[in-house]
Structures are given as C-alpha cells and as structure tokens.
Amino acid sequence: MKFPVLQGWMVGSGQRPLRKQLAITLSAIFALSILVAVVLLNQLFGLQARDLIDQRSSFFMDAMLAVREYTSKDVNPIVAPLNEGPGGFRPESVPSYSAQTVFAYLKAKPDYREYSYREAALNPTNLRDKADSFETGVIERFRSDPSLTTLAGEKSTPLGPMHFVARPIKITKESCLVCHSTPDRAPASQLLTYGDSSGFGWKLNEIVGAQIVTVPQKAVFEAKDRSLFTTALLFVIAFVAVGLITNGVLNQLILRPMREISRKAEEASVTPATVSFDERNRSDEIGLLARSFERMKQSLAISMQMLKDRQGRS
C-alpha cells in the first residue's frame, strides 16, 4: 500500500478496539464501492434512459402511423362524401388530423406529458405544421438521403435542450394526392377552411415532412436519476445490513469469548485452581488460545504448589 497512514488507520495498528477498526475498514470499502458504482451506473443509466425514450418515441410514431392508416382506410371513405357536400370541412377525414388529435389525448396522461409530437412539413396545409428552421434541416436530410429512416439527437430551444427522434413522412398513396396535389382536386370545403395557397403540389414518393417526437433533456436526466437513486439506496441498505451482521458475528465469535478468557486468566493469576478454561473444547482458534491458557494455568498451579511445599519444609 502506498498510504501507510491510511493503511495503519484502516487495517488496524492496534490503536482502537477491534470492532472499531473493522467498522472503519468496512465503511471505507463500502463508501468507495458505492462511489465507483454510482459513477459507472450514472453512465449506464444515462444510456438506458435515452434508449427507453427512443423506444417510446418509436412506438409513438408507429402508433401514429397506425392511426393514420386507420383514418385513410376506414374513416376517410365515410367522411369524404360529407366534405364534398355544402357543410363545413370535417377534419376527421384527414390522417394527420386524427394522428395529432390522438396524440393530444395521449399527452393528457401524466406519463406522456413531457412528450410532444409534430408532423412538420415544408409546405403544410395547416400552417401550425410549418417546419421551423431546425425541422427544415431534418426534413432536408431525409430528402437528400432516402435510406435514412430515423434521426435522433439533441436540439436547443427557448425552453432548454430537447431530445428528439424523427422519421420521414413520404407520400406513398395516390389517395393522399386528392387533398395535397392541386386545389381543384381537393374538396371545396377544405379550401374554405385551409385556403388554397399551401399544402399543395406534393408528389407521389416525395418526402414532404417528418414525424418528430421531442422530450425535454431534463426528462431524460430525471428518468436516469430516479434509477440511480433507487440503486444507490439499495446499495446503502445492503451495505448497512452487511456491516451490522459482521459486527454481530465478530462480537459473538471472537470478542465475547476473548473477554471471557481474559477475565479467567486474570482470576487464574491469583487462584489458578478454581478457574477452568472451558473454551478449550472448541476446535477453533479460541479453543487453541484456551488450551494454551489452561496449560499456563496448570504450570502456574504446579509452580505455586512447589513454592508452597518449599515454604512448608523450611
């Protein structure tokens, strides 16, 4: 060991009772292990939390795709004729509308409150979906590299750093073009509600936008900290238990018999004949010690007897 002071202090130079020496040594070892574990787990849990959030985000996007599909296949055919009629436009026929509405309901649950979902487009029908400069960058990357299926990373916002996961939105169905190609193909009621100046001119197989899930970076850290805290707490509880048990065992196994032997040895120094080291029947080190004392006691008794005899003769 490089630190003789520390070594002496911890491993016992005999300055303190055994029990204290052991306690100090154990605490130091435990504290050090917890510290190392926390530092390592901090990294591990950070990765895990991000993974979990990426997984959830992927799930959201898949779920929203399913909602879109459902709307396209099952709802639109029923609602679309209404939109050709004289009444107002029913957005329930729009895949994007149902996806964003369903997500809003999801978001109302406390578990998902932190998450937000956007279907950003370069040329959106609803100007709410207009891609900002960051989203435009993401969409342009998808457009320039069609093999790219997911992008994840960090972005900074006025509310602090955010973690995002994005996937491209591609026009794969001819049915989408009814409402997104030219104004004269779209239902008149849609034009009255959304205008005819944006959200048109989309092409088949074009990547027009992206699904983007964002979570505050803070939420990632919080998830990590929760796992870390629980684990650290478990460690501490386990170590305290180990410490207490060790302590009890030490007491039962060594300290008590040693104190007993020590008391008897003191007694034997005055009246060896009345003392009996019963521990000598044990087969452990305590027994060994007791047998040594027993022999010493007998020697002492013999010596004392001889002394007495000599005194009587003279």
Place this chain on the structure above:
Amino acid sequence: MSAAGFSARGPLLAALAMALGLMGCGQQPSARVSLCGPAGQLRVGFVGAEEGRGSTGAVVLPDQDISRLRDLLTVASQCEVMLEPVASPEQAHQRLGASEWDVAFLPPGLAALALESSANRGYSLLRPLGQRSQSRSQLLVRAGSDRRAVADLKGARLGLLPRGSLTGFYLPLYNLHGLSLQSVHYALSYQELLDQLRKGQLDVIAWDAALPDPGGDVRVIVNDPNLIPVGALVLSQPLVAADHQPFLKLLDESAAQLPPSLGYVAGVLPEAQPLQRLRTVVTNVESWTLPLEGRPYAVYGRKQQLKDEGVMR
C-alpha cells in the same frame, strides 16, 4: 454493538449524500412559472386583425414571422407553443367553439364571438389589435343591376366570407334579415367575391368600406352604420385565472418584434364596449341555421335591435 453500528453507518450515509450530490449536477432550475394550457402546451390561434384582405386566402403570415412569433410566445409563456395561423375565420370559429385555443389573435368578429361563450369557457380581451380604420360593412351589387334597395335582394345569390367575419358574414346577414336568398356562396377573400360578382356568378357580395375603392362597375346597395372596432388578443378563462401577468409584460416589452401587420398595442386594454355592442349581432346570427354553400337560404331568426349610443356618423 450500537456504538460500532453508528460508526459504520456514518460514512455510508456520507457516501449516499455524495452520490445524491453527484446526481444533482447537470440540472438547472427553471426560473419562471410557465403559462400552459390544460394539455401542457400553449395553443395559440392566429387570425390576424384583418380578414379577407389577401388575394386568394393568401398565406396568413410570412414564414419568418411565424417562427419569430412562436419563439417570442415560447419565451413569454415558458411553455411549449403550438402556434396555429389560420386562413379562414371558419377554422377559428371551430377552434374557439371547442376551446381548442388558449390564446388567440383575433379580428373583431371572432373577438366578439369569443367573448360570447359561457362564463368558464369564454375568453377575455387582453390587448387591442389592428389600426382603427374606416371599416364598415357594406353590400355591393354590379353597377348595372336593377336592384336598388335591400328588399330587391330577395332571390339573389349572395357571396360571403366564411362564418366568423363581422363585415364578411355576421353584419351582411343581419342586414338581410327577413329575405329569402336563392343561394349563399363563400370565398376566403373579398377580392375573390368581387371577381365572382363581376363575372355574374353572384348578385350581391359582402364588402368592407375600408378596402380600396372597387371601381365604377359595382355600387354599394347597403351601408351599415356601425363602425367596426379593432380586433383583440384574447386569453381563455382558465389562463386568465392563472398568473398571466409575466406573459403579458414580456409581450408588451417585445411589441416591436411582433409582426407589424398585427397592430399590437402594448399596455392598453381593448375597449370592450364596442365589441359588446356588436356581440348582439353575432349572437343573433349564430342562433340562426348556418347558410350552406350553394344552397337556398331564408335569412330568418331572432333579431334584436342594436342600442343607439355606439352608432357613428
């Protein structure tokens, strides 16, 4: 046992504290309370103060204005902002009716409508929007038309802006009360209506006196006396109850960064009086059945007279 137990626990607790301290790093405290809607977002509607002005339902706001406004609102509210600029008052009408906006920049007709909703669902006026202009509701016919008075408009084809517009929808219908029309048609801009009037597809259209002179080939047949008040920035009741002063203060301080076309006036409460007066028109027309595109329509229902004091001219 106990003495040793304590001396063993002490350092362990210290290690725990150390671990906790370590985890505390990397978090910054959030400085201000945020103003969010019930869904954890601030849903902002944007119609702008003037309706029907674009050529054909033109883009409501230029792109850079959208992102600047969104950022500004995010900073002011400390909440994720979903900014929805809409081209059509009809869209805004639906959103307001369903309380789907927490904050909205509205023209006068929609502001009056927003006030109208019931106590816990309605909106409060925060700031006036738009310049006071000579805005007044008019109805136009072709110059050569032989329709001279309101009564002559019976059986006409009427062109309106979508529901929600004061000069484009509520006042024209209010003034045509009692007539049966051949059909009602909608467009997103006055210009579109004017084109259709000129082409003979419509017989009478809604018009706003503040618009540039439409030319000699059309003439005004109905001139509504009510001067149109300015629009308003409105806030939903739940947020009015929340602490919205920091939000408003920051908007006031950054008024210069808001799109100039918005006409945001910092530090002033809008005059509720003129809007309240026109609410009567809005509620009356709202209680009627909605005229459908291309269908015949009898302008009929409850009609209360406006009180006189606000009448100008």
